[in-house]
Amino acid sequence: MNTFVMALRGLYGVWLREITRATRDRAQLIGGISRPLIWLLILGVGLNPYFRGEVYGEVRYVIPYTYLQFLFPAVIVLNIMYTSIQFAVSVIWDREFGFLREVLVSPMPRWLILLGKVLGGATVAMLHGGLVLILARFADVTLSLEQTAVALVLMFVLAFGLTSFGVILAARVRSFEGFGVFSNTVILPLYFTSSSVFPLDPALTRAQQAVTYPEWLVFLVQINPITYAVDALRGVLINFNQFPPLWGPLVIVAMAVVFFIIALIDFNRQ
Amino acid sequence: MTSPLPEAPQGPLPAIAISVEKLSAAYGGRTVLDEVTLQIPRGTSFALLGPNGAGKTTLLNILSTLRRPDGGSASVAGADVVRQQTLARRSLGVVFQDSSLDDRLSAWENLEFHGLVYGMAPKLRRERSAAVLALVELEDWRDDIVRSFSGGMRRRLEIARALLHEPQILFLDEPTVGLDAQTRLRIWRYLDEMRRERQLTVLTTTHYIEEVESADTVCIIDHGRIIAEGSPEVLKSRHGSRWLHVVPRDQAALDAIRAQRPDAQLLGQHGLALPADDGAMTDAFLTAFRDRLTEVRFQDPTLESVFLSLTGRQLRDRADGDRDAERAAGRRGGRR
Ligand SMILES: Nc1ncnc2c1ncn2[C@@H]1O[C@H](COP(=O)(O)OP(=O)(O)OP(=O)(O)O)[C@@H](O)[C@H]1O
Ligand SMILES: [Mg+2]
Numbered sequence: 007m008n009t010f011v012m013a014l015r016g017l018y019g020v021w022l023r024e025i026t027r028a029t030r031d032r033a034q035l036i037g038g039i040s041r042p043l044i045w046l047l048i049l050g051v052g053l054n055p056y057f058r059g060e061v062y063g064e065v066r067y068v069i070p071y072t073y074l075q076f077l078f079p080a081v082i083v084l085n086i087m088y089t090s091i092q093f094a095v096s097v098i099w100d101r102e103f104g105f106l107r108e109v110l111v112s113p114m115p116r117w118l119i120l121l122g123k124v125l126g127g128a129t130v131a132m133l134h135g136g137l138v139l140i141l142a143r144f145a146d147v148t149l150s151l152e153q154t155a156v157a158l159v160l161m162f163v164l165a166f167g168l169t170s171f172g173v174i175l176a177a178r179v180r181s182f183e184g185f186g187v188f189s190n191t192v193i194l195p196l197y198f199t200s201s202s203v204f205p206l207d208p209a210l211t212r213a214q215q216a217v218t219y220p221e222w223l224v225f226l227v228q229i230n231p232i233t234y235a236v237d238a239l240r241g242v243l244i245n246f247n248q249f250p251p252l253w254g255p256l257v258i259v260a261m262a263v264v265f266f267i268i269a270l271i272d273f274n275r276q
Numbered sequence: 277m278t279s280p281l282p283e284a285p286q287g288p289l290p291a292i293a294i295s296v297e298k299l300s301a302a303y304g305g306r307t308v309l310d311e312v313t314l315q316i317p318r319g320t321s322f323a324l325l326g327p328n329g330a331g332k333t334t335l336l337n338i339l340s341t342l343r344r345p346d347g348g349s350a351s352v353a354g355a356d357v358v359r360q361q362t363l364a365r366r367s368l369g370v371v372f373q374d375s376s377l378d379d380r381l382s383a384w385e386n387l388e389f390h391g392l393v394y395g396m397a398p399k400l401r402r403e404r405s406a407a408v409l410a411l412v413e414l415e416d417w418r419d420d421i422v423r424s425f426s427g428g429m430r431r432r433l434e435i436a437r438a439l440l441h442e443p444q445i446l447f448l449d450e451p452t453v454g455l456d457a458q459t460r461l462r463i464w465r466y467l468d469e470m471r472r473e474r475q476l477t478v479l480t481t482t483h484y485i486e487e488v489e490s491a492d493t494v495c496i497i498d499h500g501r502i503i504a505e506g507s508p509e510v511l512k513s514r515h516g517s518r519w520l521h522v523v524p525r526d527q528a529a530l531d532a533i534r535a536q537r538p539d540a541q542l543l544g545q546h547g548l549a550l551p552a553d554d555g556a557m558t559d560a561f562l563t564a565f566r567d568r569l570t571e572v573r574f575q576d577p578t579l580e581s582v583f584l585s586l587t588g589r590q591l592r593d594r595a596d597g598d599r600d601a602e603r604a605a606g607r608r609g610g611r612r
Pocket of ligand 2: 332333334449540
């Protein structure tokens with residue numbers, strides 16, 4: 007019992023440190039606020055008129071949603087991705103500047119240290135995703151309390167998985183500079199091939215089979231786990247799924263479990 | 277630090293706090309620790325003395341479970357550092373050679389973090405944090421972000437943090453580099469008190485000779501091997517040498533002495549130092565030159581000279597300022 011309370015305190019301490027550090031990191035906060043504004047205000051508003059437009063001369067309302075509504079859940083995922091994967095920097099920081107040793111010589115078991123760290127990073131990333139929710143009204147998305155709660159849970163689990171992924175990257179990268187390049191070459195391709203900015207099937211109705219994407223692109227989208235995370239959030243927020251509704255949550259949970267286990271193996275090896 | 281220790285330990289048994297058995301370590305085939313064997317009794321202070329690269333930090337890293345040994349075994353507070361890591365860590369407080377503070381947190385937040393990670397209850401955390409902050413005289417900076425601290429302030433906070441959870445065994449890897457004499461004295465006094473009252477065991481590496489002088493046991497380590505171990509007095513009487521310091525009356529006298537005693541070393545502008553272990557030779561010298569000297573003084577063996585005679589090298593009181601500057605530059609360079 008006593009050791010359990012002590013472990014909880016340790017977990018809380020590690021978590022709290024991540025939160026405290028994040029609130030002092032202005033740059034990250036500015037990124038978390040400006041990113042959704044740019045994506046929704048500029049890309050979203052700019053492309054909104056074209057989304058329901060004509061395809062090969064015929065006007066078809068292919069999706070009963072505006073482009074802004076369609077994009078909205080994807081921008082949440084984008085914000086979570088950036089913050090989560092950027093978390094690797096915090097891990098590299100601890101390692102390179104010696105703070106890690108302070109925790110490693112404490113009685114806390116390693117898995118608990120990692121869990122606290124990932125929970126902290128995931129909380130911050132979820133909150134950054136939550137910032138986007140404030141723009142819901144602007145994007146014409148009306149949210150009930152229940153929808154918001156379900157979305158936040160999905161966002162947290164997604165953030166947990168992606169933060170673990172960040173830890174895995176950190177174990178393989180030696181320098182901060184290297185990581186900067188690396189993170190952009192990982193985040194943006196994953197984002198663009200997640201059916202975030204365009205629907206998987208441009209036609210979405212049988213009548214428009216003529217308009218299809220090349221097979222390789224469809225393939226990339228289908229094997230990208232982020233696709234299903236975006237789909238899960240679309241299901242909750244705008245009630246639109248491109249895949250069976252259960253796939254999204256399943257993929258999100260699977261990512262959290264698998265990535266955390268790999269991160270733990272890496273962390274134990276150091 | 278010169279305070280007398282009680283003759284017999286007050287604990288139930290004169291337990292061994294740290295035990296190291298034929299410990300070896302290598303980096304890429306290069307031996308860094310070579311079958312080191314040590315026994316450190318509880319409640320004593322033990323100083324590791326050795327030049328740069330001797331393996332001191334490596335030994336502390338193994339004892340604090342950060343690194344696995346490549347041979348041999350070690351235990352702290354009775355817990356094996358490989359097989360019973362958690363148990364071993366519970367008894368330790370560690371001050372690392374380079375900073376391991378979070379410089380984005382305040383002094384208080386760093387202590388709070390430490391207390392939480394060691395599972396301390398809220399009330400105890402607050403009390404102990406206030407106490408250790410007072411010890412290192414940082415109360416006025418408790419809510420300042422560590423990044424704004426000077427090198428010495430960081431060092432003080434780090435020492436305070438290592439004492440927060442009242443460990444049984446304290447490792448200090450060159451803890452007092454960059455600290456002013458007054459702070460050093462305060463901290464050593466406190467540690468002495470803890471040693472007497474709570475049987476705290478202190479294992480230090482240091483380059484300040486005067487701190488080594490006050491240790492119960494000094495261990496000289498070079499190239500990963502222990503070359504001498506014992507109380508400062510024993511080491512000095514066994515390996516040290518006496519010197520005769522003289523100031524000749526004039527240049528002619530100086531030249532004459534140097535001609536007769538080629539082993540004489542210049543000391544400052546006018547002085548000379550001569551090895552004085554050989555009594556007969558010294559007497560002969562003094563008889564011969566008595567009238568041509570203005571000053572005569574015997575210098576008792578120092579640990580400095582012990583070190584010199586054992587390793588053939590001077591234990592430079594290294595330019596600590598340089599190292600601090602280097603360290604600070606490293607930190608700045610890595611900052612985003
Ligand atoms: N991570 C490492 N990789 C390779 N070699 C290392 C590593 N760490 C230490 N060494 C080597 O091990 C030897 C002992 O290093 P250690 O840090 O234990 O010395 P030290 O006695 O603490 O020296 P100092 O007084 O400079 O702190 C050195 O020769 C060093 O080059
Ligand atoms: Mg060292």
